Amino acid sequence: MKMKVSVLAVVTCSLLTAPRALANAETPVKSGSVDLNGDGKAEAVSIEYDEAKDEVVLKADGASARIPGDGNAPDGLFIVDLDTRDKRKELVVRTGQTDSDARSYIYGFDGKALKPLGIVPNLTEAKGNGIILSDSWKGFWNQRDKYVLDAKTGKVSLVPQDLYAVGVEATVKQSFPLARSRTDKSAIATLAQGSTIQVLAASPPSGKGGAYLYLVKSSTGLLGWATAKDLMEKTDGLPFAG
Template sequence: MKTQSPALAVVTLTLLTAPLGHAQEPTNSASVDLNGDGKQEAISLTWDEPRDEFVLKAGSATIRGGTDGNAPPGFVVVDLDSGDKRKELVVTTGQTDYDKQQHLYAFDGKALKAIGNVPALTEAKGNGIILSDSWQGFWNRRDKYALDKAGLVTEVPQELYAVGVEATVKQSFPLARSRTDKTAVATLAQGSKIQVLAAAPLGPPGEYLYLVKSSTGLLGWATGKDLTGKTQGLPVAG
């Protein structure tokens, strides 16, 4: 069902007084100097219901973005790189932990430009780096993004993702020697404690193999199915 975002009052540069990396309340209109020329741009976000798109405007520039059929709650202003004079705009789409996206835009004085998407703006301290958390069922995946020389936000790839949760084995299962060799390096005893240290992405989105430390100090790999079905105590939401 399509929803109409409520109108919010015009705000000014007070949007930028909150410390970077801390949550701001989204708004539908503001006046901010985005490109560092000393002149404030009138910024607005509206909802084009027939086209299922949001319309972001800064000065005379306009850019459109698709949604999931729901109006975004507004936009926020961030400063991704305190070494320049520019500010960036962020529009959030999606309704759940799994489909939310932060759409980032820059204004060069003439046009608005899409510079990238991230799952969440968990931390952005003005050093050109964004740390972004996304929930993966029982752990937060933390991705790193950085502004490149072209001013685009690009992901910094990781081979493994830190997990750092503990659980108790309720049904014995083996740990594989490696991600490609399923030979058991250990068989976890019922009632023993394990630490899930890291996750390695598989081909399908949201699927991983997990590096697990046994109570005897051995390391091996387990599937998400084994961890969620044969252990207890994982911090599963709900």
């Protein structure tokens, strides 16, 4: 499916002799000028696409970094302020055409070199408090991940979640059981054909090649676990987008 367009909600950057477009962080730009490291001097920033190598070339004040491409020239770069408590600004380059390959590469500048801070699927929201919210579409629900910027290391890291909120309803078209737990497959309930269920949460795969499990509330108020296969094949009404 085509990647959903995410809203890049960020704090307005303090720009020095920058083009108007840089003042709108939701608009990517090819080049501009901004104080990245907080020394009071503006650095020239720009982005280019090396088609022969399928790489995005990010530049800041003579320093450069190469980012893997996706076969397409990016619209530009974004300037964000991940943490308003420091004087720095960050550069974001987005690649990917679908939710499965979407990447937002985040870079900082220390006055000499561009430093990779981390990669998130989508930079959906960053309000300047050091927290990034990143959304990824999972077929019929939106997975929201939280990343934090460590002030000491300058790195962006994922905050693991045991469960992800789902919050969708579906109608059972073919009866199937709900497991007692993620590890105990014995049935706590058997869903009746025609009944309405609520898919409350998703449990991420426990290992490589694993699958999501879903916490489901039956029409009788019982909670149990269902596989993605059962939900997709034996229910109707899940909000799939194509």
